[in-house]
Amino acid sequence: MNNIYKAIIFLIFFVGTSQQLKAQQTVVKPSVTYASNPETYRLAGLIASGVEGYEDYVLTGISGLVIGQTIEIPGTAITDAVKRYWKHGLFSDVAITIDSIIGENIYLQVHLKTRPRVSSINYIGLKKNEMNDMEKKLGLLKGGQITPNMIARAKKIAKKYFDDKGYKDADIDIRQCEDVTNKNQVILDIEIDKKQKKRIRQIIIDGDKQLGDKKIKGTFLTKGAFKKTHEAGKLANILKSKKYTPERWAEDKKNLINKYNEYGFRDATIIRDSIWNADDKHVSIYIKVDEGKKYYIRNITWVGNTVYSTDYLSRLLNINKGDVYNQKYLDKRLREDEDAVGNAYWNNGYMFYNLQPTEVNIVGDSIDLEMRIFEGQQAHVNHVRINGNDRIYENVVRREIRTKPGDLFSKEALQRSVRELASMGHFDPEAIEPDIRPDYENGTVDINWNLKQKSNDQVEFSLGWGQTGLLGRVGLKLNNFSMANLFNKNRDRRGILPVGDGEVLSLGLQTNARYYQSYNAQYSTNWLGGKRPVQFSVGIYFSKQTNVASNYYNRGYMQNYYNYQYGYGSYGNYYNNYENYLDPNSYVKLFGANVGWGKRLSWPDDYFTLSLMISYQRYMLKNWSYFIMSNGSANNLNLNISLNRTSTDNQLFPRRGSEFTTSLTITPPWSSWDGKDYRNLANDPNSPNYSREQQEKYKWVEYHKWKFKARMFTPLTNGTKCFVLMTRVELGLLGNYNKYKKSPFETYYVGGDGMSGYTANYPTETIGLRGYENGSLTPRGQEGYAYDRFTLELRYPFLLGNTTVYGLGFVEAGNAWSSVKDFNPFDMKRSAGVGVRIYLPMIGLIGFDWAYGFDKVLGENGFEKGGSKFHFVLGQEF
Known part of the structure; x- marks a missing residue:
């Protein structure tokens, strides 16, 4: 404001000079003083100086003065003009002087000095991620002009940012240094001393006679009133936040009152609270409460309800005379629960419905409530x-x-x-x-x-190395395929590929040259014909796996293999050995095709789906020693009936809901009508007719296969990023019609990560159990005809959206049996571990787990503990 007064001094005439100046034709740079009466002039000219890079009319326009207008000197017009320049914020100095006076005309000059611009910003005392946050939040940009208000605002924002991070005593210093290499530019040094992050040492509650510390602070197994402020150093708070910020404490004071209200103390108030530094790293909190009286419900009356009867609404409310006046439960029964009173209206079109519970009478410790309803019209x-x-x-x-x-x-x-x-x-x-x-x-x-689109098509191209050489995998999964666009040239294709109808087409190839080959193609749609939720799928696949000759395991070969693995020898020598050790006279081939149909049900609710699938597989084996059958061809014609209910809220990271599937796969009971004596057929491997009898016995495979799978998701905390408990139960049985014709295929291969190398479209079903080697619960010669698996998994998301990342910790148990009669759900192999899941849009799900198996299973060296194991998951949920 001093600059304003300077300008006014220059514009005021000395006492007694006004008449003399007017008598002269021209007065240049006249002297002025406060001690004069205002004189009236016509503004004949206005120029601005001191600022480069702006047009003159832009600078003079800011003043609000117009050529030709009449102004008084001294007067408010000049004062207001100076204020406008200051308000604009671009200038560090402003002065308006008289250039000359000619008769009744006056010529003014505006002297300006711009504020400096920022040439560079240095952040001192911050980590890289904190620097990035500061750049986004402070709004200080290189090349921008700097003002005192901007500096003050930046300090306030930085202080709040570090308060929220728990650095309650952080010091923020923003200094301007002249940049000697650039005219009218400054260097900003933003120095931040975060000091120590503040955690809570102790919370002292005075006056909590009715609830007590345990109900207010909570225990390891129970929730207290405080959600974001907990005492450090206590086992009960090991998974809870101990960081202190003023915002968190302000929120938890409200939560404390809500907790009292929940127990009927409607008058509970906080009399005072204080926070002090207990040491360099901790604060302590003192809070004094007045609990007041505990109240109970006496009478509840309903007013304004015409759609639903009072009795019906009372049953929905589920609060009776004599109950504690629990305001949290009252709100849940009115608005939050699925069967709440409000949902009865909102689900029947009454969008404008409103209900206000009103306390109409309080007698002693009893309260009468009146439920005042405005139903409105149906929308x-x-x-x-x-x-x-x-x-x-x-x-x-x-x-x-x-x-x-x-x-x-x-x-x-x-x-x-x-x-x-x-x-x-x-x-x-x-x-x-x-x-x-x-x-x-x-x-x-x-x-x-x-909606926010995301790409969910998946392309896979991977190479791996195993004991039999290089393994390549190529896959394409289109989740927005359009079969109609594939054949209709005139329809909108929306790109090169025929997409748009939300159908699924997947193509896959996996090969290890001569050792292993697998090809598959699958098409499915959830809306057959596009008008009804009818599922349809069709698929075809083929795989061939060649065995390795017995001398693969001899000492000389293994030495060559290790030489290659550790850099000794050459690739050519290894490849030649690899070629030599394949056994083309030992292999298994599998051809399969399936057609599926499914329908969404309306009962018991429309989360249910009934599915039917007819499948055919042909197994072709030659000298293959990994199944009961080792030579010949077998056929498997089966029908799968599946009942599924899925109510999860999210595909990638479910927080609530469940998935239940029960299925039965059956083949015709061929042995019931073919008239063969299976008791004496293909039982002696040394018999010269063994191979022929095997083919006769398993020409048509028969079995009945029962499975039950269930997963439930329960959020343990509130919010989008919350802890979620996943509970899983799985049971599987493979039965037979004839005890002498047990199926050699469709058995359970249990243990490990559930991804047993070359088992895509393999004649066995792989079941993971972390902490153990793949298949170790059903070692060779002990095929699994029954299994179970139980899992408790605690999940927490680190990143949600198109790319989803979450961590998990789990305990798991299960087992497998070579006979259905031996099935015992209490005889389990146990494990525990941690892991992470990453979903990438173009790749799909990738997972890593570390697990420790606590029990002994049959391994290469006899019975031994599962021990420490790492597992890798690709493309499927474990």
């Missing part, structure tokens, strides 16, 4: 708009949405639509949020679905 869905989608056809998206134009509004249908859109896999599940726009006058509601 119908008007417009349903889909935004953000240009990859999949709109009708494909709309058929998954449960809110159709003309339907009554339903909160349940809205929530179900969110789940169905997330389950499609074409959109970021974390970004699906309906934009609801009610129209109270017309009784309608518009729903806008603002």
Whole structure:
């Protein structure tokens, strides 16, 4: 403001000089003083100086003065002009002087000095990630002008940032240094001394006579009132946050009152609280509460309800006379629970419904509640708009949405639509949020679905090295395929590939040259014909695996192999050895095809799906010693009946919901009508007719296979990033119609990571059990005809969205038996470990686990513990 007064001094005439100046024709640079009466002039000229890079009319325009206007000197016009320059924020010095006066005309000059620009910014005392956060939050840019307000604002933002991180005593110093190499530019040094992060040493609660410390602070197994502030150094808080910030404490003071309200103490208040430094790393907190009286419910009356009877609403509320006045439970029964009072209205079109519980009478420790309901009119869905989608056809998206134009509004249908859109896999599940726009006058509601696309097609190309040489894998999975576009040239293709209908086409090739080859193709759609949720799938596959000659394991070969592995010898020598040790007279070939059909059910609810699949496999073996059957061909014609219920909320990281599948796979009971004596058929391997009898015995394989799988997801904390407990139960049995004709195929290969190398489309089913070697629970010669697996897995997400990353810790147990009669669910092999899962859009799921097996299984050296094992998962959930 001193500069304003300077300008005014220059513009005020000395006492008694005004008449003399007017009598002269021209006065240049006149002297002025405060001690004069205002004189009126016509502004004839205005120029600005001291600033480069701006047009003159831009600078003079900021003043608000206009050529030709009448101004008083001294007067408010000049004062206001100076204020405008200061308010603009670009200038560090402003002065307006009189250049000359000619008669009644006055010429003014504006003297400006711009604020310096920032040439560089140095962050001192921060890590790289903290520097990146500071750059985004502070808004200080290289090349931008710097003002005192910007400096003050930056300090405030930085202080809050480090307070939130737990650095309560952080010092922030922002210094400007002149840049001698650049005119009118400065260097900013932002120095931050974070000091020690503050954790909570002790929380002292005074006045908690009714609830006590355990209910307020919680224990290892129970939740307390505080969600974000807990005492350090206590075992009960090992998984809880101990960091102190003012915001966290302010939030937890509200949570404390809510906790008291939950136990009926509606008058509970906080009298005072204080925080002090217990030491360099800790603060202690003192809080004094007045608990007040504990209240109970006496009478509940309903007012304004016409749609539902009072008795029905009372049953939904489930609060009775004499119950503790629990305001948290009351709110859940009115709004939050699936069967809450509010949902009865919202799911029946009453979007404008409102209910206010009102305390109408308090007598002693008893409260009368009046439930005042405004029902309003039923609202119908008007417009349903889909935004953000240009990859999949709109009708494909709309058929998954449960809110159709003309339907009554339903909160349940809205929530179900969110789940169905997330389950499609074409959109970021974390970004699906309906934009609801009610129209109270017309009784309608518009729903806008603002979607964020993600690519869920997967391309795989990988190379690996094993004891039999190089293994290559190539795969393509299109999750937005369109069979119609493949044959219809005139239809919109939306790119090179025929996509748009949300169908799935997968093609795969895996080969190890002569040793192993596998080819597969699969097509499926969840909407056969595009109008009804009818599933259809068709697939075909072929694989061949050649055995390795017995001298593969001799000492000389193994020496060559190790020489290659550790850099001795040459690749050519190894490759020649590899070629020589294949046994072309020992192999297994598998050809298979399947056709599937499925239908979404409406009972017991529409989460259920019934599926049928007819499959045919032909096994061709020659001198193959890994199954009961070693030579000849066998056929497997079977029908699979599966009942599935899936209600999870997210494909990549489910937080709640469940998956249940029960299935039965059956073949015709060939032995019941073919008239063969299987008791005396193919039992003696030394018999000259053994091979022929094997082919006769297993020409048509028969069995009945029962499986049950269940997974449940339970969120243990609130929020998007929360701890989730996954509980899994699996049971499998492979039975037979004739005890002398047990199936040599479709047995269970249990143990390890569930990815047993070359077992894609293999005649056995692989079941993982971490902490043990692959197949170690069903070693060779002890095929698995029954198994079980139980898992508890605690998950936490580090990154959610198109790329999803989460960590996990687990305990697991299971076993396998070579006879269904020996099945014992309490005889289990146990393990525990940790792992991580990474979902990449173009690759799929990748997982790494470390596990320790606690029990003994049969291995190469007899019975030994599973011990420490690392497992790798690719493309499938373990």
